Amino acid sequence: MAPSRQRLDLPLHDWLNQYTFPLESRYSDLTFAARIYPELVDTLLAHGTTTAMYFATIDSAPSEYLASVCKEKGQRALVGKISMDEKSMCPDYYVESSTQQALSDAEAFIQNVNQIDAQQGLVYPVVTPRFVPTSTKALLEGLGKLVSQYQCHVQTHASESDWARDFTEQTYQKTDVELYNETGLLTRKTVLAHSIFLSESDKETIKTVGAGIAHCPLSNMYFADAAFPLREALDKDLHVGLGSDLSGGPLPSIFHAALDAVSHSRVREAGTNTHLLEQRGEANTRVSFVEAFWLATHGGGLTLDLPIGVFKPGYCFDALVVDSNTQGSQVRVYDDLDSEQDILEKIIVHTTEPAISSVWVSGRRVK
Template sequence: MASVLSLKKTIYLGPFVHSQSLAELEICTQGAIGVDEKGTIAFVERDVTEAIAVAKHEGWESAELVRVQDNGFFFPGFIDTHIHASQYPNTGIFGKSTLLDWLNTYTFPLESSLHALSRARQVYSRVVSRTLSHGTTTAAYYATVHVASTNLLADICLAKGQRAFVGRVCMNTLSPDYYRDASVEDAVRDSRASIDYIRKIDPGAELVAPIITPRFAPSCTAECLSALGELHRETGVHCQTHISENKPEIALVKELFPERKSYADVYDAAGLLTPKMILAHAVHLTGDEVELIKERGAKISHCPASNTALTSGCARVRELIESGIAVGLGTDVSGGFSPSVLEMARQAIWVSRFVAMNDGDQAKLSTEEVLYLATRGGAKVVGLENKIGGFEVGMDWDAQMIGLGAVSESGEAASESEDPVDVWGWESWDDRVAKWVYNGDDRSTVAVWVKGRLVHQTSRYQR
């Protein structure tokens, strides 16, 4: 299995960039990062030559050397805190729909078709490969209601080496008769079956872990949510769901759960609003809900592209961050039109500027801040902040090599690389990073590692 592959000591040489805090990027223009046989960072050296870096560390004389190529740098792997693997074929298809119409028109028919394992294998193999190619080293996936195909998604993540939380979707009401849990008992039994299977294939959760996944409050009865809350308490695994995505949805929750004070209170009453809960969207939270989520320690996945595509609204991310809630980024494929977390970083900047047009410049998110949300923020959301998201001793080497294009004196590309980012040579390192954030895509991602294992490479990568 991917989690037990034997690796060789490796020293990664060249510039590296990572978040030190929400507002500060560290840009080291000449670094050396040693990664041991377990895929763990053993040392980080700054401003040293290659020879000195090797000589300083006894036992690393025969380590493999990997050097940054194509005018680039090493950057932590992206963390997608909310993505529907089962919806990947619909990416970019949302028509003129709003959320509830979109579910019935596009989503439920596609998801239900993945009961066929051949179809599920095709979809899940592609989405894992595609997200890896965009530098996503960790993903919190929604699968479908089907146990076998949900388990298959976990198998594929493990085989391809992507770190993942894989959730079997639960819904026993307000969904088509052909695609729902027949009873609360079925929802709990089948969720437990997937939890047990995923724990069996990766007992230490080195790469793949289960996650309890009630779709959202309107698709689950109060009894079902409470039963899943009990399963959460019993198993201790993470949970994920949606909250306050758009106003008609919120009105529906109020109608379905009149005894509850708010959307967040629905989950709290069921025992689901805990530090291991990931709440996607959170566009229209009330002040009381923000306080409740903070008090319970639940986390939020900001999905800017999806919220714009489905005209759900603009989440006030600055307010969420300042309240003390951990926030990460989610692609929300296929409500979101791209599987790229880098694209979500751009979209998060735009959404914050839309908010700023009404609320003032303090609402704007900076380049540094969205890169934090894409890495360390996401790590906090999935409970792995001590393991991934940055380049520090003791953390896993979940990383990507970024390559940037260079412009020759003739004005042509200096190589045959099709990188979308043009570097002219006069840019500061801050400029280079900003150009990547605003112009980069998967063509800029030369290679990707998860826990020290090379899981994606392009023709530009040379060892």
């Protein structure tokens, strides 16, 4: 999406209908898409994002165009054409014409994106039901069959807010995870965004299947109504990576997302109710900067089920150079004062676009 980041003070339902859906609908105009998508990919690469998972729009042509832009610019990308057919939950101007058409378009999108990057293995199609409220069960079941047929990735939202969670439970008497699992959408290649309100049974199912969670801490502060239990997810050995969630989050840097993950965990542990003393906060829930960096790298690779995020034989060479001496860099390193962990923390906290002097994706320099 165009990173407008407008009205993040609204509740999720209002924000979607007043800002997000109108913005996404504009991408049906390829001229508009051609203005935004190249700039978006350039921005993410400039901020050091070597691999991105994109929620595009319900329109196939601009979504396929985004995939081609990613290939041209050398970013590893998992691109999804959104599927949403529940007319009672979608605006008239932005909804699939029918369930069958949605499934037909999703299959054509998979085939076309596979052809865009048939040799390099850099760009992947993603089956993308937006979330349960905008999807009929028939759509979810049909998309599950496509996932089985094409063995492709899946991305969707899971239990992001009280409203979204309650919708699924009241409509289906199930959790999001239970419904996705039942319809064939929960696999090793599934990424569940947010996942705030998971039951213990949900966590066990996710772990058994090997699905992943995209933790988007800053976006969660705006829309989730609660904090993701990151410490518990890591202790349970769930696959978790970091997301910026543009435009639900206002910043394109995964470095900032790593800082937010640490901050998020500190708020959980310390608590926010000043009227409570000993009972305030949740003990032993903080995460370290080392863990946050792991989430931004190897954790992301595990979540996507791709050989990325770590320097070892058999993995793709994705790397970036953070230069403390370049003009505009805010990273300051002092050999006689800073330990390796100090330097890592400074990189996470202070790296901005000017400090990133070069970026490689799969051995190719892209910045």
